[in-house]
Amino acid sequence: MGATVTRARTTRGEPAAPGGAPEMVQLLTPDGKRIDSARDPYGTEYTVDFTDQEYHKLYHDMVVIRRLDAEAEALQRQGELGIWASLRGQEAAQVGSGHALRPQDMAFPTYREHGVLYCRGIDPIMPLGLFRGVDQGGWDPSKFKFHMYTIVIGAQTLHATGYAMGVAKDGKVGGDDGEAVIAYFGDGATSQGDVNEAFVWSSVYHAPIVFFCQNNQYAISEPIERQTRVPLHQRANGFGFPGIRVDGNDVLASYAVTKAALDQARRGQGPTMIEAYTYRMGAHTTSDDPTRYRLAGEVEQWQAKDPILRLRTFLAEQQIAGDDFFQQTDAEAKAASQELRERVLALPDPQPVQLFDHVYPTGSAELDQQRAQFSAYLESFEGGAH
Amino acid sequence: MAAENLTLGKALNSGLRKAMEDDPKVIMMGEDIGKLGGVFRITDGLQKDFGEDRVIDTPLAESGIVGTAVGLAIRGYRPVCEIQFDGFVYPAFDQIVSQLAKMHYRSQGQVRLPVVIRIPFGGGIGAVEHHSESPETYFVHTAGLKVVTCASPVDAYWMIQQAIASDDPIVFLEPKRRYWEKGEVDTAAPAAQVFPLHASRVARPGTDCTVLAYGPMVKVALDAATAAEEDGRALEVIDLRTLSPLDLTPVYESVRRTGRCVVVHEAPATLGMGAEVAARVTEECFYSLESPVLRVAGFDTPYPASRLEEEYLPDLDRVLDAVDRSFGW
Numbered sequence: 007m008g009a010t011v012t013r014a015r016t017t018r019g020e021p022a023a024p025g026g027a028p029e030m031v032q033l034l035t036p037d038g039k040r041i042d043s044a045r046d047p048y049g050t051e052y053t054v055d056f057t058d059q060e061y062h063k064l065y066h067d068m069v070v071i072r073r074l075d076a077e078a079e080a081l082q083r084q085g086e087l088g089i090w091a092s093l094r095g096q097e098a099a100q101v102g103s104g105h106a107l108r109p110q111d112m113a114f115p116t117y118r119e120h121g122v123l124y125c126r127g128i129d130p131i132m133p134l135g136l137f138r139g140v141d142q143g144g145w146d147p148s149k150f151k152f153h154m155y156t157i158v159i160g161a162q163t164l165h166a167t168g169y170a171m172g173v174a175k176d177g178k179v180g181g182d183d184g185e186a187v188i189a190y191f192g193d194g195a196t197s198q199g200d201v202n203e204a205f206v207w208s209s210v211y212h213a214p215i216v217f218f219c220q221n222n223q224y225a226i227s228e229p230i231e232r233q234t235r236v237p238l239h240q241r242a243n244g245f246g247f248p249g250i251r252v253d254g255n256d257v258l259a260s261y262a263v264t265k266a267a268l269d270q271a272r273r274g275q276g277p278t279m280i281e282a283y284t285y286r287m288g289a290h291t292t293s294d295d296p297t298r299y300r301l302a303g304e305v306e307q308w309q310a311k312d313p314i315l316r317l318r319t320f321l322a323e324q325q326i327a328g329d330d331f332f333q334q335t336d337a338e339a340k341a342a343s344q345e346l347r348e349r350v351l352a353l354p355d356p357q358p359v360q361l362f363d364h365v366y367p368t369g370s371a372e373l374d375q376q377r378a379q380f381s382a383y384l385e386s387f388e389g390g391a392h
Numbered sequence: 393m394a395a396e397n398l399t400l401g402k403a404l405n406s407g408l409r410k411a412m413e414d415d416p417k418v419i420m421m422g423e424d425i426g427k428l429g430g431v432f433r434i435t436d437g438l439q440k441d442f443g444e445d446r447v448i449d450t451p452l453a454e455s456g457i458v459g460t461a462v463g464l465a466i467r468g469y470r471p472v473c474e475i476q477f478d479g480f481v482y483p484a485f486d487q488i489v490s491q492l493a494k495m496h497y498r499s500q501g502q503v504r505l506p507v508v509i510r511i512p513f514g515g516g517i518g519a520v521e522h523h524s525e526s527p528e529t530y531f532v533h534t535a536g537l538k539v540v541t542c543a544s545p546v547d548a549y550w551m552i553q554q555a556i557a558s559d560d561p562i563v564f565l566e567p568k569r570r571y572w573e574k575g576e577v578d579t580a581a582p583a584a585q586v587f588p589l590h591a592s593r594v595a596r597p598g599t600d601c602t603v604l605a606y607g608p609m610v611k612v613a614l615d616a617a618t619a620a621e622e623d624g625r626a627l628e629v630i631d632l633r634t635l636s637p638l639d640l641t642p643v644y645e646s647v648r649r650t651g652r653c654v655v656v657h658e659a660p661a662t663l664g665m666g667a668e669v670a671a672r673v674t675e676e677c678f679y680s681l682e683s684p685v686l687r688v689a690g691f692d693t694p695y696p697a698s699r700l701e702e703e704y705l706p707d708l709d710r711v712l713d714a715v716d717r718s719f720g721w
């Protein structure tokens with residue numbers, strides 16, 4: 007997308023105005039008012055300069071992924087998916103950062119990055135196999151520049167760091183066409199050893215990476231206070247790279263801050279941590295019951311900061327979009343969700359012997375034997391032997 | 393006699409509660425074990441009644457959970473750690489295998505670490521990857537750790553208390569897919585009547601073939617025994633209960649009578665509990681065996697996507713098939 011980001015700072019290091027700077031970078035207020043530009047504590051100035059079409063695209067993608075998300079949740083309720091991890095409330099963080107990626111950039115998601123996936127132009131059916139239980143991801147990360155979902159908390163941040171080290175070794179950093187890597191993770195993940203090791207490695211090796219932490223205030227039932235006493239973005243300084251808090255419910259700021267950080271990385275300026283301050287509006291997953299640990303009032307407060315509503319208000323007030331556009335978008339979202347539903351229902355179940363596939367790239371004679379024995383065993387049932 | 397009909401999960405909950413009442417040094421640590429009561433609700437209500445000091449929602453880091461439990465134990469506490477799912481114990485591997493397990497040995501017996509690590513284990517609940525694993529062999533293979541698993545509510549209630557009271561570091565494996573199964577628990581049974589922790593037990597007597605199982609597979613073995621009865625075969629089912637140390641005396645006694653032995657577990661066959669048991673049974677009962685000890689186990693693959701787990705998991709048919717093979721040898 008062709009927006010401009012002004013990055014005023016010349017050196018990286020200590021925040022220029024740690025005390026006085028606004029708490030987080032915001033370009034669109036909860037009530038839909040545009041802020042011309044915003045500064046982070048390091049002195050970098052952010053703004054965006056989108057065309058109407060670009061604004062439409064951001065809005066469209068947020069609406070579509072919310073609708074797809076709701077459909078997936080419904081499919082789980084109807085027994086068609088084993089589980090679903092909803093992104094509701096986090097659309098701006100994901101669509102903003104997702105669109106900031108360039109085609110050559112590589113993303114390492116958790117299990118909740120359906121929105122980023124969508125913005126990468128990837129077919130939204132792709133992760134549904136994992137949630138339906140027909141596969142465990144099963145896509146080629148390098149083809150999509152989007153790694154498989156990682157469920158073990160924090161592990162992917164090290165993979166992203168290693169990948170970024172490889173990018174640097176390949177000489178693919180330095181110019182505007184350089185490659186950058188983005189690692190997604192949650193607030194809870196910041197407690198894991200792996201994540202802290204990823205910070206150390208990327209700092210020491212000056213890896214072209216952006217650590218994009220969606221602080222949705224909860225790790226399942228545990229509020230952020232169980233993980234940290236300082237705002238998460240402040241952790242980055244101790245590791246030797248900047249940490250910036252962005253309003254994660256503001257798609258414009260999420261875009262601008264991520265784009266700037268990715269560009270820093272691709273130009274050889276090393277890592278940045280972004281803390282996207284947001285809220286998990288739904289349950290942790292469909293297995294969770296948030297009424298056990300949080301109050302409805304809190305959810306209502308965040309409802310007022312809804313990422314989609316504020317962009318809609320802005321677009322309408324500025325006459326960047328009218329009712330036609332909004333209706334059209336809703337219709338497209340509905341159609342997309344119906345299509346997703348049909349395709350989920352049509353996902354083929356795996357065949358029993360597929361259990362044995364792909365354990366090793368070079369195969370295993372032992373496993374071949376187990377497969378043959380199991381096939382023979384299954385065949386023994388034909389004709390109702392047992 | 394205060395017999396209650398409890399689910400296995402509720403029996404664990406009651407056992408944990410009793411352990412906390414009995415000893416103020418007992419503390420619980422884990423992810424989401426407070427207000428939420430754990431993702432399986434095994435610690436439900438404990439934080440409310442014993443406070444945040446004793447039922448601790450930890451930061452999201454398994455190495456931290458076990459590592460700090462080691463320190464708390466050095467300081468005189470009796471930590472009970474909850475690992476949310478089997479597949480998430482691996483970040484704590486160093487702390488369990490190199491630290492917790494070896495401290496007593498290294499200190500020449502001067503440091504005792506009465507830490508219990510509770511792990512819901514095994515498959516069969518239709519979960520995504522990393523939520524259905526059977527990691528027992530790693531821990532059984534590690535000297536200094538004891539490993540036990542319960543298969544019934546009554547065992548759940550007593551074994552968790554015995555594990556907490558023990559001075560050994562214990563990995564306590566909970567058969568997650570059996571959490572909702574009910575059984576009678578006499579919570580007022582006199583201590584002398586309670587079955588010891590490190591002992592296996594005949595779960596169903598029989599004369600024709602010995603079937604060994606533990607944790608979630610005990611029910612499968614018992615169901616197979618019921619089915620085999622119709623074929624005129626009386627299977628003797630033994631619940632191993634303790635995986636480290638093993639208690640095979642009742643097994644040897646059984647196999648000497650039946651002449652046949654089948655071992656059932658979800659974990660992959662290679663280097664699993666079945667391999668160890670087969671070696672020992674062969675050595676002890678060689679002249680009584682009518683056929684080799686057979687294993688019914690998970691395949692040597694990663695635990696598959698949930699739509700394949702029925703194929704992966706040993707079931708009644710596979711147990712009966714092994715029994716058939718034993719008889720047809």
Ligand SMILES: Cc1ncc(C[n+]2csc(CCOP(=O)(O)OP(=O)(O)O)c2C)c(N)n1
Binds near residue numbers: 159224225454476483
């Ligand atoms: C190593 C590990 N431990 C525990 C879990 C279980 N678990 C799944 S999600 C989750 C909370 C993650 O919180 P956060 O990092 O904030 O991400 P969010 O789910 O809020 O997006 C936990 C504890 C896991 N998947 N991996």
Ligand SMILES: [Mg+2]
Binds near residue numbers: 225
């Ligand atoms: Mg979170």
